[in-house]
Amino acid sequence: MFHSRIRNKLVAAAAALIVFSPLTADAAGLTARSDVMGTSEAGISTTHIISMTTATAASIGSIGFLMCTTSSGACTVPSGLVTISATLSAQSGTGGTGFTLNATTNGAPYITRTAAAIAASVPLSYTLSNVTNPTATDTTFYIRITTYTGSDGATGATDTGQIAASTATPIQLTGVTPPILVFCVGTSIPTDCTSATGNTIDFGDFSPASTNIGTSVMQAQTNAANGYTITVNGTTLSSGTNTITAMSGAASTTGSSQFGLNLRVNTAPAVGADVTGPGSGVPVFNYASANNYRFNTGDVVASAALPTNANTFTTSYIVNIGGAQAAGVYTATMTYICTASF
Structure with missing residues (x-):
């Protein structure tokens, strides 16, 4: 009686090992094995695209995917791994389709069908969805794959192979985009505001017989929800009490x-350039007509209605004098103010 009980226990133990260690001595090795995980983050529901190539031509009724903490021996299901909610969402391979998933036993899902032939050296792929990864991070676990002639995920092993997979700690990337307004003014901006140089325009000697010209440039960009406006501020050219008349919009x-x-x-005279750059900024109407010139301090000369990348504006200046213009050194300071509307 005592010996009988021991023998029964040994038989039960042997049966358990058959369920969780399906490898057989004469089973051939599956090749080109891989598991493409939807995510390696621990404890997260994901997909497993399990691929392999058959070694043996056989009539296959089921394929088991035993998920264990080790690649061989008695199988311990990784802590937190959940397969009972898994679904078979894709399957491919010549002769290797028509399966449904049996996910009754956690950690030991298998796909099953009425047995049908699969040739040797056939690539197969099966996607298991809604599998919850083990909860331990940065931890390797194994998928033991076995093809069976039987449809029960246990009978008649033909080919076997193991895949190593791993959870991993996700890297969290953070950063802050602050309110942005990049604005610069100069006589030259070859690329961006870091390259802006110059703040002086020398018109030379004025003459009633010719028009004096000059240019400056400015660049603006912002992430403000309502864009920006740029105003020009200053006075007309003057020498003491003598001034050159500010234009109100004329040729x-x-x-x-x-x-x-x-x-x-402009063509009359030939001076200036149109706005450049990938942004949406534009000159405003009083300053947006070619060969038409104006100056009124505080005027908006350019704007953008939305967040915008950089635009470079070229400001064209013209100076004319009459023959009676008083002699002197005429100067003015133009200040451009860019206001973003967040």
Whole structure:
């Protein structure tokens, strides 16, 4: 009686090992084995695209995917691994389709069908969805794959192979985009505001017989929800109490007292350039007409209505004088103010 009980226990133990260690001595080795995980983050539901190539031509009724903490021996299911909610969401391979998933036993899902032939050297792929990864991070676990002639995931092993997979700690990346307004003014901006140089325009000697010209450039970009406006601020050219008349919007006329500007490429005289860059900034209407010049301190000369990448604006200045213009050194300071609306 005592010996009988021992013998029964040994038989039960042997049966358990057959369920969880399905390898057989004469089973051939599956090749090209891989498991593409949807995520390696621990404890997260994911997909496993399990691929392999058959070694033996056989009539296959089931394929088991035993998930263990070790690659061989008695199988311990990794802590936190959940396969009972798994689904078979894709399957491919010549002769290797028509399966349904049996996920009744946690950690030991298998796919099953009425046995049908699969040739040797056939690539197969099966996607198991809704599998919860083990909860231990940075930890290797194994998928023991076995093909069976029987449909029960246990009978008639033909090919076997193991895949190592691992959970991993996700790297959290953080950063802050602050409110942005990048604005610069100069006589030259070859690339961006870090390259802006110059702050002086020398018109040379004025003459009633010709128009004096000059240019400056400015660049603006912002992530403000309502974009930006750029205003020009200053006074017209003056020497003591003598001034050159600020234009209210007119063409350049030699022999007349005129100081004005715009943000366009012009032909009369030939000066300036149109706005460049990938942004959405534009000159405003009073300063957006070619060959039409104006200056009024506080005017908006350019704007963007939305967040925008950089635009470079070229400001064209023209100066005309009459023959009676008083002699002297005429100067003015133009200050451009860019206001972003967040």
